[in-house]
Amino acid sequence: MKHYDIVVIGGGPAGIAAALKASGGGASVALLERDEKLGGTLNQCMHFGFGEKYFGKNMQGTEFAKRLIRRLKKSNVSVYVNTTVIKLQKDKSVMAVCSSVGLLQLQAAAIIIASGCIEKNVQSTSTSVAGNRPTGVYTAGLAQKLLNNYDFLVGNNIVILGSGDIGLTMARLLHLRGAKIIMVTEQYPYCRGSIKNKEQCLDEYNIPLLTSTTITRIIGKSRVEGVYIADVDTGARDSKGNKTLKPIMASERFVECDTVLLAVGLTQDNQLVQQVGLVIDKASGGALVDERRQGSVEGFFICGDGLHIHSSVDAVCFEAEDVGGFAREYALGGGGVVESSGQGVGEAPQINNQHISTQPAKAQHISVKTCSNLAYVVPQKITKGAKDVYIYFRPKTQLENVTLTVKDAKDNILLQKEYDILYVGKNYSVRLEQELIENITLNVEC
Amino acid sequence: MRSKSYDVIVIGGGVVGCAILRELSSLNLKVALLEKFDDVSCGASKANSGIIHSGYDCKPNTLKAKFCVEGNKMAQGLCHDLEVPFKNTGSLVVGRSADLTEIKRLYNQGLENGVSGLEIIGSAKLRELEPNLKTDYIHALWAKTASIISPYMKTIALAESAMQNGAKVYLNSEVVKIDNLGGLEKAQGGFKFRLHTASNQTFYTKCIINAAGAGASIINELAGAEALEQKYRKGDYFVSDLSEKGLVNTIIFPTPSPLGKGVLVLPTVDGNVLFGPTAIDIDDGFDTSVSRDGLDLIVASTSQMVNNINWDNMIRVYAGVRFISGDDFVIEVSDKVGGFITVGGICSPGLTAAYPIAQYVKGLYKTHINKKATDKANFNPIRKRAKYFTEMNEIELRDRIKANPSYAKIVCRCETISEGEIMDAVNSPLKPTSTDAIKRRVRAGMGSCQGAFCQAKIMALIAKKRKVKISKVGKK
Ligand SMILES: Cc1cc2nc3c(=O)[nH]c(=O)nc-3n(C[C@H](O)[C@H](O)[C@H](O)COP(=O)(O)OP(=O)(O)OC[C@H]3O[C@@H](n4cnc5c(N)ncnc54)[C@H](O)[C@@H]3O)c2cc1C
16 A cells, blocks of 8 residues: 555646646655546647647647646656556545556545546437437537547548537538538527537538537438438426437438537536545536535545536646646645736636645635526535635536626625626636625626 | 348347357258347347346246346356346345235245345345335345346347357348248248348248247248238336436336236446336337336336435336247247247246247257258357447557547536447448448447437448448437
């Protein structure tokens, strides 16, 4: 059994950035990665659009990963690749399988879970696609991996389901590699990805975007032969007031294609979070955390897309750095001040940690509540006495001309912020400077 | 050219065909199976509820009743011999106050069929067994012998066991033409039939056993045997993520109505929750497309029966096709064509009954077709498979990884399946070539992300082994 102050699980950008920060100040850190290569999802991202804020330069995802890995090589973090955690326990013992040593057993004082996200699929009832599942149906990320890492173009005539940034980026990539993108369908009445992406990835190449439209059935026995698409009833709501987005079956029509790309979003990989028994927040879908991204069990920190889906890898890294600092502070047990990365990242800045001291034995928490217009908030609770906390949120649907109001339990308005538009595909943040005494609520009014 | 000639050829690699092949492999015969698809278990045998029924449901004095009850008794031992996942969960037919009469009728029918472990229970016991059941369900027939298995793993295991005992399995071999050499068989060395496949292979055989499922009617026609009428009825399903494990503990049936058996909620051996099947009449027995109406019906009807279903946590939909020929299974030696046995209309509880059906067919063969067939002295009923990663203890894991480090390279993150296990599947007796076939053997790609994460790597591993381009590796 080897001892480390901090064990970081996951060698994507969040894990690397967290490990680098955690390893400062004499702390011993191990980083465990399942794959043979560090870098996580970045390894399949050959396109540009990464690093503007973190490295001050727009670069490919692969380049971003390389730079982080170079830093890691210079650090004294112990890196284990081809290593998968199979047992993580509340006492912070870690058991992993590792191709070079067999069974790896570690004991840590603090754990950082940076396990990333997985692609959603389309079976939940509101979006379920009927018909067949022949060869030729891929999630967008899988198609990207097959193209960039295995040099395999998944099809010639492609329909893409979902207009998030991943769907848009894949439309362009596949188009440039010679495939015909017949259309991108989107069940919402608007594009879910950014306007910039829509212009650069679709409009530029005359790829049609059909909003308020979904795929109802996939047709084909051994290979995809086509899909049925239909208009979506965007007004219909269920008993709880949520949009049902039911297709109007009378409008069903056939579109010939040989490939379907499912780009319906990402969701946290909660396997380890669940294994330890950390409380999960239903709204965010990830672990319930305080402002340091500490979960419901002391000493377990969660960051990156494994906590909530970020808008950019830059935001992931800033957050992860801060989490690395908090974990080190916790592990070493001293009150040593952790320096902040001190860089703002526009709509998604890092958490500023200057004013947060070591957690007292029994910390009291303020809970953060939200209204029905927002999908979630992170963190869901704030340690009493904490100042300068960034609260992230994501709207449930696209909202225009709205005011965000933060109130305390007595309905005093703490902060107001106006937005022309809040995109569904993005997360946003507000900074709370004052010391908070009671529960707070985030309200968005249209 | 008699290189591919057999004493018996079984057509159809479903659970029934594979069970028959395995039974015949215990005789001193040359036997083979021809399957249309790239793997066994691609028909009804992969897309069903996976239930080992207890047998109260079948009409008394039918083959269905007899073989279901027998099959239930044999299931655990067979799954043990073949290393197939099996779990005794028990089943419940749950009813509201008006349903008690029907529940009692089923109970008595069960007793008549010789089913053991039946009990009618009331609200208190019902709540204890199924806390998530809606409170207006106050009566139930509890069938303690009902169990669940992995239907495709059973089918694969039966095929592998048969192969281990000398039988041959030909995949991608759809039978499209059958020449009856009747009368000429002396000149043909005793071979009564010549079979042609869509892949242009030719086979000679002395006996055909038709277990072609949805294709069985066509096979009878091709051979000139008695007409086999089959109707086709599709059943759609939802499968939940493993996170829903524990929603229900047993197999829950609503009380059957004149409209049908209703939609069930049950666990799978892997821990998912299954919702289905529907019953939609269709014309094409090979049409396994999921219907939207079916999905809507599943949501509507099971939501009335069980609380706390999280519909946002479904990971997959699928459909299977039942082939129905009247009220009972059709298992007959042909009068019209010598050396031909029909095994048709094997709808539910065919998965449960497959093994007794196979023993019965072997009996028919020995009494009507080949009285001289003798038992193989060294028949081995035990089929071993490589242990899964998740089944191993720490010492086994350590040793396995030391011997072969690829067992530490986790490829499927949702189900924790290593490269070593995937290669075990790739190298397994039927030499699977598609990602779905790998999934059926080691569960890789069966989890929350449905292969989004691991499929590229699995395709690459298959391609490397087969020395083909990755683009040649399909899902099916
Ligand atoms: C929705 C549903 C739910 C069910 N639930 C249960 C249950 O819970 N418990 C239970 O006991 N039973 C259940 N059943 C019944 C059970 O699944 C079937 O009875 C059983 O799988 C039938 O097996 P089979 O081998 O006869 O058919 P199949 O599995 O369909 O096998 C037939 C095979 O023949 C092949 N074939 C067809 N034509 C040709 C040809 N020309 N040449 C070569 N090969 C050919 C096909 O490709 C196929 O692989 C269910 C069935 C359905 C559809």
